Amino acid sequence: MAVPSWWESALKSALSQGDVVQKIPFCGVTAPATFLRWLTLRGGRPGWEEVPAPVLRPSDQRKYFLANGDILPGLVISHDCDLDKQRANGKVLLAPIASIQTLEPAMRSTVLDQKHLALLPLPLVPGLGDSYADLRSITPVPRELVLDSERVVSMNPSGVDRLYAQLFKFTMRREP
């Protein structure tokens, strides 16, 4: 039986829920939290130093923390309505994507059988192959970074419905 594709044959006109985008800097704050302060080093070079409590950076009135992360493909989780809103400091929610081959064989089967609530199988992603999105690490990413990233493919309506089902089960642990 042919497996219905979850992907559009062409990218949607604008960034959309279910899009796969490349080279997203995913990150999360370290534990324990390490607070940083911007400073100018010798020779005028910019730098950061650890401080015991969060402080506002004068130039942008933001507080800075140390984070760790990786550059990974991402699945757009934010709804199209939120993506269309032009907000200052806007963020887009993304789930990191990895190749299904990186999983242990038993886990690979569990994910492909659609039995893992946190890991959404993404079959035959153009350019990436069989992959999965990890909903445990949904991350807000600055909108401008996402818009500057390469869009790989858009989900078709069936794929978006599948995403909805996974999001619901993952967050609620219930199904009709």
Next chain:
Amino acid sequence: MNGFETYSAQSWLVDCLTRHPPVVEEPKSRRSGSPTSAITRVLSSLTICAAMSVASFATAAVSAAPVNASQHRYQADQNIVVELPTAYWSRAIAEVRSWRTVEEPEVTDPPLLF
């Protein structure tokens, strides 16, 4: 008791109004003339309230007393009264509670990607 009494007025009202505004069941004449009139009324109340004291409103406990089967009247700080539809919530809660819990497979989760 419908379980919402312990929510702060701000979070519950804003969530209700922004996510599920079109569920007010009104007489046909009012619906056809102004489909969002009830929401407008509530938003007006919120605006007035915000002008009075955003901080106190945000933490004010909300008490509820049933008005009729589809509507409750909520009062915050004894000053502002807003009317909110509860029909949607009742349906949604009943529906979700009827759903079955998803059984998770016994697996060791893979490490996080970052």
